Amino acid sequence: MYTLKIVYNSLLEYKINTLKLKYTLEYFIPGIHIEIYDENICSKERRKALQIKYAFGARLVPFAGIYNDKRIIKGFYSEDNSYTSNNIFKYCIDNMNKFDVKKIPVQIIDFDDRLKNILELKKLSKEEFISKFPDENIYNDLHESKEGTIKIVKISNNPGLPEGESIEGYTPAFGKGLSCYIDCGETYYYTSVIKEIDWENKIFYTLNSKYSFEFNESTNSESSVQET
Numbered sequence: 001m002y003t004l005k006i007v008y009n010s011l012l013e014y015k016i017n018t019l020k021l022k023y024t025l026e027y028f029i030p031g032i033h034i035e036i037y038d039e040n041i042c043s044k045e046r047r048k049a050l051q052i053k054y055a056f057g058a059r060l061v062p063f064a065g066i067y068n069d070k071r072i073i074k075g076f077y078s079e080d081n082s083y084t085s086n087n088i089f090k091y092c093i094d095n096m097n098k099f100d101v102k103k104i105p106v107q108i109i110d111f112d113d114r115l116k117n118i119l120e121l122k123k124l125s126k127e128e129f130i131s132k133f134p135d136e137n138i139y140n141d142l143h144e145s146k147e148g149t150i151k152i153v154k155i156s157n158n159p160g161l162p163e164g165e166s167i168e169g170y171t172p173a174f175g176k177g178l179s180c181y182i183d184c185g186e187t188y189y190y191t192s193v194i195k196e197i198d199w200e201n202k203i204f205y206t207l208n209s210k211y212s213f214e215f216n217e218s219t220n221s222e223s224s225v226q227e228t
Contacts (some may be wrong), residue, residue: 001069002086003033008051008062010040018062021085023190029096030193033207035087035159042134117171118181128157136176137208145175148217150182152191155203156210161189174215180204 037049053222060078076083118146129139151168154161169184180191192206
């Protein structure tokens with residue numbers, strides 16, 4: 001399994017840029033696993049961040065390293081300016097996914113107003129969408145998703161959002177096959193791609209995590225997910 005590990009410092013840069021990159025990669029490459037570490041936090045997270053930098057010989061942040069299982073594949077460094085969202089995105093698309101990067105709109109690559117992009121993509125007809133993206137599954141996932149307000153609570157104890165911590169806000173597309181993108185007002189949060197939703201018990205599963213949820217669908221939403 002491919003893993004992208006990103007190291008940043010919250011004193012030097014905004015985490016939102018890293019989260020935007022994480023969300024977009026997971027959206028287009030469901031099989032990729034992404035871990036984010038803040039070297040400014042004095043905890044196991046900082047130790048892990050320093051271990052990753054040491055393994056690649058990196059000194060500066062932000063930094064990103066790609067592994068295939070435990071084998072080091074490639075690093076993206078601030079030292080040589082190879083760490084950019086576009087460089088990382090293009091490498092992952094070219095090497096880990098069947099999509100042709102040239103068919104992906106520039107606004108997706110540049111991460112311009114992700115929430116607006118999702119809503120605009122949902123408005124496209126199937127023909128318009130397929131002309132831009134070479135996978136009908138993405139179209140189906142978007143148009144079967146629901147728009148509304150959501151509160152999620154982490155109920156697994158794996159790394160990432162601490163167990164028991166909650167996030168709530170607006171989501172433009174809640175559904176299987178998509179990351180759960182939540183606009184909390186001043187901040188944003190993204191889960192990994194949702195693998196399964198248990199609507200009866202109000203639980204959903206991502207690749208590595210488990211969340212309970214409370215969801216209120218927008219009355220303006222044209223989406224329709226089968227609640228089974």
